[in-house]
Amino acid sequence: MTVTVRFAPSPTGHIHIGNSRTALFNWLFAMKHRGRFIQRFDDTDVERSKQEYANAILYDLHWLGIFPDVIEYQSRRFDIYDAAIERLKAAGVLYPCYETAEELDLRRKIRRTRGLPPVYGREALNLTTEEKEAFERDGRRPYWRFLLPNFDTDPFETRRTEVHWNDLIRGEETVDLASLSDPVLRREDGTYLYTLPSVVDDIDFGVTHVIRGDDHVTNTGVQIALSKALGSKPPVFGHHNLLTTTTGEGLSKRSGALSVASLRESGIEPMALASLAVLVGTSENVASVPTMAELADRFDPAKTSKSAAKFDPAELQLLNKALLHHMAFEAVRERLAALGISGDDAEPFWTTVRGNLDTLAEGVVWWRIVKEGLIHQPDLSEADRTFVRQAFDLLPDEPWDRTTWKTWTDAVREATGRKGKALFMPLRLALTGLASGPELADLLPLLGREGTLARRP
Numbered sequence: 448m449t450v451t452v453r454f455a456p457s458p459t460g461h462i463h464i465g466n467s468r469t470a471l472f473n474w475l476f477a478m479k480h481r482g483r484f485i486q487r488f489d490d491t492d493v494e495r496s497k498q499e500y501a502n503a504i505l506y507d508l509h510w511l512g513i514f515p516d517v518i519e520y521q522s523r524r525f526d527i528y529d530a531a532i533e534r535l536k537a538a539g540v541l542y543p544c545y546e547t548a549e550e551l552d553l554r555r556k557i558r559r560t561r562g563l564p565p566v567y568g569r570e571a572l573n574l575t576t577e578e579k580e581a582f583e584r585d586g587r588r589p590y591w592r593f594l595l596p597n598f599d600t601d602p603f604e605t606r607r608t609e610v611h612w613n614d615l616i617r618g619e620e621t622v623d624l625a626s627l628s629d630p631v632l633r634r635e636d637g638t639y640l641y642t643l644p645s646v647v648d649d650i651d652f653g654v655t656h657v658i659r660g661d662d663h664v665t666n667t668g669v670q671i672a673l674s675k676a677l678g679s680k681p682p683v684f685g686h687h688n689l690l691t692t693t694t695g696e697g698l699s700k701r702s703g704a705l706s707v708a709s710l711r712e713s714g715i716e717p718m719a720l721a722s723l724a725v726l727v728g729t730s731e732n733v734a735s736v737p738t739m740a741e742l743a744d745r746f747d748p749a750k751t752s753k754s755a756a757k758f759d760p761a762e763l764q765l766l767n768k769a770l771l772h773h774m775a776f777e778a779v780r781e782r783l784a785a786l787g788i789s790g791d792d793a794e795p796f797w798t799t800v801r802g803n804l805d806t807l808a809e810g811v812v813w814w815r816i817v818k819e820g821l822i823h824q825p826d827l828s829e830a831d832r833t834f835v836r837q838a839f840d841l842l843p844d845e846p847w848d849r850t851t852w853k854t855w856t857d858a859v860r861e862a863t864g865r866k867g868k869a870l871f872m873p874l875r876l877a878l879t880g881l882a883s884g885p886e887l888a889d890l891l892p893l894l895g896r897e898g899t900l901a902r903r904p
């Protein structure tokens with residue numbers, strides 16, 4: 448059977464680095480198994496779901512290097528969920544309830560004071576036809592619960608019912624269905640909660656592996672039971688640890704600063720983000736991995752730890768820098784051209800400056816310095832200015848290459864007696880306007896003799 452995975456966010460906001468972890472785990476798993484990746488939008492909440500968020504999520508995924516084979520929207524499949532509801536009713540495992548939220552709350556409190564677990568007591572199963580009709584006459588509409596298979600013959604006599612699965616990430620897992628309330632599948636206004644559409648879609652789309660955050664572990668017991676009630680063999684499940692902020696708070700769609708979009712806008716490279724999102728909280732070393740194929744080689748769901756992992760933006764910046772440092776010109780040629788960095792000098796320029804960049808866009812600053820001249824006028828002392836002028840008089844003739852710097856500075860040392868920092872720093876300041884930057888030996892041929900002389904103080 449073709450391995451089939453899905454990434455199923457609700458399009459109610461932008462995805463953050465934690466969501467990208469889920470998407471990437473699925474994508475890499477599909478890559479390793481030559482499987483299919485379904486992008487499913489869980490947009491049953493039509494009020495809060497927005498097409499613009501779905502589009503933004505697709506954009507983020509493409510940027511990361513994830514290209515779904517199929518895109519599905521739950522909001523287009525309500526008739527399919529309605530049909531599943533009818534099947535569950537016919538099988539006698541879906542029952543109508545009429546309690547208000549206040550009534551349920553009160554019952555939970557009573558159960559607690561009696562030392563009973565605060566699960567739903569299935570009182571609605573005892574409603575007579577007349578009682579139901581009376582509720583309907585009062586204007587109450589039923590909501591629908593799935594009768595969990597946690598009893599022998601009497602649903603009021605529940606017994607420990609363990610659902611087991613071998614989690615792809617966490618190993619053996621068990622949920623006791625007797626510890627759970629019968630889940631509501633459909634609300635009184637006819638709208639769906641997450642559970643039923645998710646299970647129906649996983650069956651319909653042939654999902655073989657459900658890989659998601661470990662906040663869904665408990666749902667898995669219910670989903671396995673519901674899959675079976677719908678006559679299907681449950682998929683394999685894998686629950687990965689969640690990412691938190693450095694102070695341990697959960698990430699949410701509201702933590703805007705950690706959204707994939709804002710990290711992209713701050714100049715983070717997709718593979719830096721992907722590397723951290725996948726490798727943090729695993730037994731693998733966190734390092735920037737240049738391609739998705741190499742990341743797939745390092746990815747092994749079983750190496751994921753069970754406890755939450757902290758996401759540190761500073762670590763992401765370091766990975767970004769390391770990635771840029773080794774990035775081949777071919778990998779960035781088009782992006783550089785879009786920034787106006789093109790022509791014969793573009794490649795030597797890139798290899799010269801990449802080791803000094805925090806973001807690719809910063810390359811523009813160096814391109815301007817090389818091609819247009821100084822952005823900041825250096826503050827040279829009178830003595831340094833005299834020294835630099837003297838040095839400029841000793842510039843070798845062209846052609847220039849990487850050895851020119853040494854030839855030049857040897858001559859300058861000889862003529863002026865200056866050496867070390869006293870020699871290099873005034874030259875660096877005069878040539879670039881900055882106290883640090885790329886190797887001057889590499890910069891010099893890019894400036895050329897004419898470009899260099901134009902910087903004579």
Ligand code: GLU
Pocket residue numbers: 455456457489641645658659663
């Ligand atoms: N829409 C659900 C979520 O974002 C999907 C969970 C799942 O993968 O089953 O949490």
